[in-house]
Amino acid sequence: EVQLLESGGGLVQPGGSLRLSCAASGFTFSTYAMSWVRQAPGKGLESVSTICGSNSNTYYADSVKGRFTVSRDNSKNTLVLQINSLRAGDTAIYYCAKHGRDTCYSRLDYWGQGTLVTVSS
Amino acid sequence: DVVMTQSPDSLAVSLGERATINCKSSQNIIDSSNNKNYLAWYQQKPGQPPKLLIYWASTRESGVPDRFSGSGSGTDFTLTISSLQAEDVAVYFCQQYYNIPFTFGPGTKVDFK
Numbered sequence: 740e741v742q743l744l745e746s747g748g749g750l751v752q753p754g755g756s757l758r759l760s761c762a763a764s765g766f767t768f769s770t771y772a773m774s775w776v777r778q779a780p781g782k783g784l785e786s787v788s789t790i791c792g793s794n795s796n797t798y799y800a801d802s803v804k805g806r807f808t809v810s811r812d813n814s815k816n817t818l819v820l821q822i823n824s825l826r827a828g829d830t831a832i833y834y835c836a837k838h839g840r841d842t843c844y845s846r847l848d849y850w851g852q853g854t855l856v857t858v859s860s
Numbered sequence: 861d862v863v864m865t866q867s868p869d870s871l872a873v874s875l876g877e878r879a880t881i882n883c884k885s886s887q888n889i890i891d892s893s894n895n896k897n898y899l900a901w902y903q904q905k906p907g908q909p910p911k912l913l914i915y916w917a918s919t920r921e922s923g924v925p926d927r928f929s930g931s932g933s934g935t936d937f938t939l940t941i942s943s944l945q946a947e948d949v950a951v952y953f954c955q956q957y958y959n960i961p962f963t964f965g966p967g968t969k970v971d972f973k
Contacts, residue, residue, distance in 0.1 A: 774962075776910075783953065783964055783965075783966050783967050784902075784910065784953055784955075784964040784967075785964070786961055786962045786963070786964070789960065789962070798960045798961065800961050801961075834909050834910075839915065843957075843960065844898060844957055844958065845957060846900040846912055846915035846916075846955075846957060847900070847902075847910075847912060847955075848912050848915075848921065849912075850909035850910055850911070851909065852908075852909055853909055
């Protein structure tokens with residue numbers, strides 16, 4: 740059974756940093772692309788970062804480019820999102836999601852329960 | 861970026877009746893090399909993460925009831941729930957995965973009439 744478990748969210752002041760983790764199990768982690776998708780309270784879905792499977796190419800939304808860094812540790816089946824210079828607009832639930840294939844150009848077939856990031860002074 | 865729009869914003873349907881949601885992309889999201897539309901549909905219930913229903917515009921994910929169907933090609937797509945059940949009350953999102961950044965529609969809320 741595929742499981743994705745996010746952690747690392749919390750309350751942080753503007754300008755602060757957080758490190759979000761996603762522990763994956765139930766599939767061969769290294770062979771699938773992975774994404775972080777966020778959802779502000781009561782709002783829609785925004786794909787913030789994607790890392791491909793085979794070549795580990797990374798992509799970022801313009802709104803987070805230069806502040807967020809995605810990485811994966813295939814030996815630990817873990818996806819990480821380092822988020823710096825946090826702003827109020829980054830307040831959201833952050834979901835870890837698995838792609839259906841190793842290519843980034845694939846659907847998101849499994850999602851974690853999400854971790855809440857709140858940016859406030 | 862590919863902009864995804866959905867209509868209506870919300871709809872109320874009687875139990876057992878048909879619900880139809882439309883999704884439009886600002887540019888073609890079909891790959892002519894494989895004739896596949898890079899379009900997925902997700903269902904999100906309150907307090908839960910999104911769940912994949914449909915991909916390649918019309919392929920039902922394993923375990924999804926056959927009352928859910930997807931259609932369309934190019935820039936115009938439709939999600940149909942043929943006979944609304946109580947558990948189908950949710951928000952439905954379309955997403956294109958043809959161009960990075962992968963973008964979602966704003967969502968359509970489906971409720972009972």
